[in-house]
Amino acid sequence: xxxxxxxxxxxxxxxxxxxxxxxxxxxxxxxxxxxxxxxxxxxxxxxxxxxxxxxxxxxxxxxxxxxxxxxxxxxxxxxxxxxxxxxxxxxxxxxxxxxxxxxxxxxxxxxxxxxxxxxxxxxxxxxxxxxxxxxxxxxxxxxxxxxxxxxxxxxxxxxxxxxxxxxxxxxxxxxxxxxxxxxxxxxxxxxxxxxxxxxxxxxxxxxxxxxxxxxxxxxxxxxxxxxxxxxxxxxxxxxxxxxxxxxxxxxxxxxxxxxxxxxxxxxxxxxxxxxxxxxxxxxxxxxxxxxxxxxxxxxxxxxxxxxxxxxxxxxxxxxxxxxxxxxxxxxxxxxxxxxxxxxxxxxxxxxxxxxxxxxxxxxxxxxxxxxxxxxxxxxxxxxxxxxxxxxxxxxxxxxxxxxxxxxxxxxxxxxxxxxxxxxxxxxxxxxxxxxxxxxxxxxxxxxxxxxxxxxxxxxxxxxxxxxxxxxxxxxxxxxxxxxxxxxxxxxxxxxxxxxxxxxxxxxxxxxxxxxxxxxxxxxxxxxxxxxxxxxxxxxxxxxxxxxxxxxxxxxxxxxxxxxxxxxxxxxxxxxxxxxxxxxxxxxxxxxxxxxxxxxxxxxxxxxxxxxxxxxxxxxxxxxxxxx
Numbered sequence: 001x002x003x004x005x006x007x008x009x010x011x012x013x014x015x016x017x018x019x020x021x022x023x024x025x026x027x028x029x030x031x032x033x034x035x036x037x038x039x040x041x042x043x044x045x046x047x048x049x050x051x052x053x054x055x056x057x058x059x060x061x062x063x064x065x066x067x068x069x070x071x072x073x074x075x076x077x078x079x080x081x082x083x084x085x086x087x088x089x090x091x092x093x094x095x096x097x098x099x100x101x102x103x104x105x106x107x108x109x110x111x112x113x114x115x116x117x118x119x120x121x122x123x124x125x126x127x128x129x130x131x132x133x134x135x136x137x138x139x140x141x142x143x144x145x146x147x148x149x150x151x152x153x154x155x156x157x158x159x160x161x162x163x164x165x166x167x168x169x170x171x172x173x174x175x176x177x178x179x180x181x182x183x184x185x186x187x188x189x190x191x192x193x194x195x196x197x198x199x200x201x202x203x204x205x206x207x208x209x210x211x212x213x214x215x216x217x218x219x220x221x222x223x224x225x226x227x228x229x230x231x232x233x234x235x236x237x238x239x240x241x242x243x244x245x246x247x248x249x250x251x252x253x254x255x256x257x258x259x260x261x262x263x264x265x266x267x268x269x270x271x272x273x274x275x276x277x278x279x280x281x282x283x284x285x286x287x288x289x290x291x292x293x294x295x296x297x298x299x300x301x302x303x304x305x306x307x308x309x310x311x312x313x314x315x316x317x318x319x320x321x322x323x324x325x326x327x328x329x330x331x332x333x334x335x336x337x338x339x340x341x342x343x344x345x346x347x348x349x350x351x352x353x354x355x356x357x358x359x360x361x362x363x364x365x366x367x368x369x370x371x372x373x374x375x376x377x378x379x380x381x382x383x384x385x386x387x388x389x390x391x392x393x394x395x396x397x398x399x400x401x402x403x404x405x406x407x408x409x410x411x412x413x414x415x416x417x418x419x420x421x422x423x424x425x426x427x428x429x430x431x432x433x434x435x436x437x438x439x440x441x442x443x444x445x446x447x448x449x450x451x452x453x454x455x456x457x458x459x460x461x462x463x464x465x466x467x468x469x470x471x472x473x474x475x476x477x478x479x480x481x482x483x484x485x486x487x488x489x490x491x492x493x494x495x496x497x498x499x500x501x502x503x504x505x506x507x508x509x510x511x512x513x514x515x516x517x518x519x520x521x522x523x524x525x526x527x528x529x530x531x532x533x534x535x536x537x538x539x540x541x542x543x544x545x546x547x548x549x550x551x552x553x554x555x556x557x558x559x560x561x562x563x564x565x566x567x568x569x570x571x572x573x574x575x576x577x578x579x580x581x582x583x584x585x586x587x588x589x590x591x592x593x594x595x596x597x598x599x600x601x602x603x604x605x606x607x608x609x610x611x612x613x614x615x616x617x618x619x620x621x622x623x624x625x626x627x
Contacts, residue, residue, distance in 0.1 A: 024083075033073050033084050041128030043069060043250070044085040046118060046143065048159075052094030054136040054211075056202035057233040058159045061133045062087045065157075065243040069131070072247050080251055085125055090117040092139045095499065096176050096205070100440055100474030105466045105571065107138060108287070108497070109581055112594045114142030122150040129254050131246050135159040135203075135233075137210040137500075141288040144218060148260045148295035149603050153253035155362045156224045157246055158215040160233035161333040162203030167194065174198045175206050177327050177501040180477035184447060203233030207326030209500030212333045213281035214288060216342050221272040221292070222263040222361035225249065226346060227374055230337035252364045261606075264296040267356040269305050271367065275342075277319040278349055280328055280396030280415030282500025283508055284471075291591030297606040302589065304607075308399045308408045312536050315395030321415050322348060322385045327501045328416040329391065331383045340377040344384050347376045352387040400507065402537030403544065404493075404519050404529075407511035409588040410538055412531075416503035418480070420453070420489035424533035426505060428453035428491060430540070432525050434460050434569040436472055436496070443478045450479075452488035455529040459520050460569045461496035462513025463585030463592040467571060467578050472508075473499035480504045491531070493538065495520055497588075507531070507538060509588035515570050517560075519543055522552040 024038040047062035049055050066087050072080045092114060098104040122130065130147065134140035134156060147154040164173040179198045182191055204211040212230075219229040228242055253259075269289065276285045290301035298304040306314075322345055324330050336342065349355050350368060357368035365373065378386070385391045396415030401408040420426045431454045433439040439458055442449065450456075456479070463469040472494060479490050480503055491505035495513035498506055512518030519540070523529075528541040543549050560567050566582075573579050584594040595601060 027086065028083070031070060031084050031086065033070065034075050036075065037073065037081060037083050040081055040083045042083040042085050042125060043080070043129035044125070044127055045069065045087045046121065046130055046132040047087060047089045048092050048114070048133070048135050048139040048143070049089045050092035050094060050136060050139075052097055052136070053162065053199060053202040054094060054204040055092065055159070057238075058133050058135050061157070061159060061238055061243070062089075064239045065131050065133065065246055068243040068247045072251070080254075082129065085127070088121045090114045090139060090143070092136055095137055095471065095473075099180070099471065099499065100436070102571070104470035105468030105578065107471060108463075108469050108592060109577055109594075111138035111142040111288075111291075113577070114139040115145045118143050118146030119149060122146060122152070128152050129250050130154040131250055132156045133159055137204075137214065137284065140211075140214050140218060141291060144223060144260075145291055145295035147223070148264060148292070151259045151261050151603070153250060153258060154223075154260055155246055155250050155253065156218055157228050157238075157242060158204075158218070158224065160203050160231055160235060160238055161206040161212060162199060163201050163232050163234070163334050164206055164332045165198040165200050168197060169193070173332070175326060175332065177207065177209070177473075177477065180473050180501070181481050183474065184443065184478045184481055201234055205501065206332040206334060207501060208279050208281060208323060208333065209327065210282035210284040211500070213276055213279065213285050213500055216279055216281070216345075217272040217276055217285060217289070219342055220275045220346060220367070221268045222359055222367065223260060225361075225363055226343040226370055227341055230333050230341045232334050232337070249363050253362060256364065258360065258364070261296055263360050263362060264292065265359060266298065266305055268359040269293055269296070271355045271359060273306060273311070274314065274319055274354060275345060275349060277315050277395030277397055278322045278345060280321045280323060280325065280392070280413070283397065283411045283413050283498050284500060286397065286399065286411045286509065287497065287588060287592050290589065291593050294591065294600055294602055297602060297604055299600070299602050299605055308401070311397075311399055315398055315414070319349075319354060319395040320387060320390030321392035321394070321396050322379065322387065322390055324383055324385070324391050327503050328396075335383045339380045339383045343371050343374050343376045344379055347371045348379050348384070348387050354387070398533060398536060400531070400536050400538050402539040404523070404538045404540050405510050406519065407587055407589050409509045409511035410493075410507050411509050412505075412507050413498070413502065414533075417505050418483070418503060420491060420505045421531070421533060426453075426455070426489075426491060426529075426531040428455040428529050430523050430525060430527040430529050431456045432523065433458045435571070436461055436470065436475055439475050440478075443475065443482070447478070447482050450482060450490050452490070455491040455493055457520065457523055457529075458492065458494040458496065459514035460567065460571065461494060462511070462515055463588065464582050465495065465513050465515030465567075465570045467573065467582040467585060469496050469585075469588070469592050471497045471499045473501055476502035476504055476506050493520075493529070505531070510538070511588050515567055517553075517556065521556055521567075522549060524552070
């Protein structure tokens with residue numbers, strides 16, 4: 001049997017096997033490509049489909065890109081002599097429609113399912129080139145992780161954000177977060193109007209929530225052209241201009257042999273994290289960045305990319321918030337696009353010496369070269385602010401340790417805090433809820449029971465405990481509205497996570513989680529809770545009493561033993577996916593993904609090699625602990 005190999009391909013093909021060849025010839029005929037190309041390396045398009053309007057625009061973009069690829073495939077001069085495969089779609093769910101329900105447990109799991117689906121398609125098909133169109137929050141990260149593990153030339157384009165809605169009575173712009181924030185209102189007609197008008201058209205969430213945080217991240221890390229991040233989903237460029245550009249960029253990647261792990265370097269990830277701070281981005285970036293780093297070959301985000309100490313130093317002293325964006329501000333991603341796009345933010349930070357300019361991007365240019373080619377404008381001062389006169393003086397995120405977060409995993413979206421941190425400290429009393437549903441019931445039936453300086457603690461909702469680590473947009477939105485109406489401060493702390501649309505004094509990813517015996521499991525009603533941003537710690541005063549802590553642990557351990565090894569307050573498991581998450585989820589500091597035996601598998605581990613460039617410096621001497 002004659003055997004041939006292609007230098008670019010890892011796969012061995014047997015070009016005279018009729019069984020294997022039959023369908024390959026059939027596909028080439030149906031797609032209208034040259035039959036002589038069936039043994040060449042293959043290229044294709046990946047998209048995301050799901051059950052919400054986030055995904056409604058994806059298929060048209062996939063088909064447009066596929067057609068441009070088909071036109072470019074051939075044997076003649078200037079053609080890509082490759083085998084074209086039909087588009088592949090991953091499956092996803094909607095965060096918005098699931099928030100506050102048990103189905104929300106599948107949201108973060110959706111990142112893992114997307115990763116698996118992409119991995120199966122890339123690996124089984126042996127794709128040597130791929131263009132991915134992504135939407136919503138979790139599929140983009142799962143897609144990028146799969147592309148990084150496969151590590152053949154690839155490029156990503158976001159489907160684009162939805163345009164804001166408009167309240168027909170007040171004429172004010174509204175979005176999905178507006179809908180969640182009026183959920184506790186007694187006016188049924190008002191709630192109906194907001195829900196009908198908040199999300200016109202199609203596209204993913206329009207504020208600087210998790211979707212746009214991660215699309216900005218993917219652009220800055222180099223896997224998406226910067227000018228393709230911010231335009232709305234219905235922007236004609238996404239069908240008429242971008243597809244041909246993406247095919248050209250992919251062809252360049254293939255010709256140069258550049259792969260995703262050439263692009264997603266240590267410095268590129270650091271750039272993306274810094275920009276996430278500067279846009280007041282979602283707390284979920286601290287779940288997704290470690291998973292992206294792992295897929296890129298780094299063993300430890302904290303050791304190889306950025307330590308918690310350096311992260312907090314940058315956020316507190318170096319990187320300000322440059323955008324007046326929802327949910328903590330006024331404007332949407334569409335407004336940022338109208339003011340020049342995310343490249344304006346990148347340029348402002350780069351000009352201030354806060355980014356590495358020489359990182360490689362999918363266009364073949366360095367980050368600096370791409371910004372220059374795009375004729376990037378200066379900040380307008382209303383939607384995007386200059387570094388010298390920022391929207392907020394400090395970065396939008398802070399990670400916290402202390403006796404409630406010994407993993408140093410807890411994260412606070414400082415950009416969204418509306419009160420309660422006088423002198424950078426909060427001191428209050430714990431209000432305990434074992435599961436989010438109990439909290440939602442209380443917020444619905446007896447909201448007036450919450451008092452000023454209560455710290456609500458929701459536990460057994462972590463990666464293993466829920467399982468699935470649901471986000472709590474419904475809860476945080478109701479608490480935010482309650483606090484605004486009563487003029488009080490009520491915090492929320494949890495081993496689960498938050499939507500990028502959450503605001504208020506909310507602290508997520510507290511770890512270790514309650515289901516695994518983390519300290520959050522031993523807090524009781526009325527315990528004093530101290531959040532101190534001067535030391536970046538969250539502490540429960542009662543847990544400083546060794547004898548008291550020992551007794552509370554004893555009670556908890558007995559409950560676990562009596563229930564067959566899992567605490568009875570953990571969520572039920574009734575599907576294989578939930579069981580897989582419960583048994584294989586890792587800590588939030590590692591991305592809260594599914595890894596067998598809780599061991600993080602790293603493809604071809606690599607050292608965190610520096611490029612030699614150090615941002616010219618607002619850094620305090622001795623602060624660069626990750627260097």
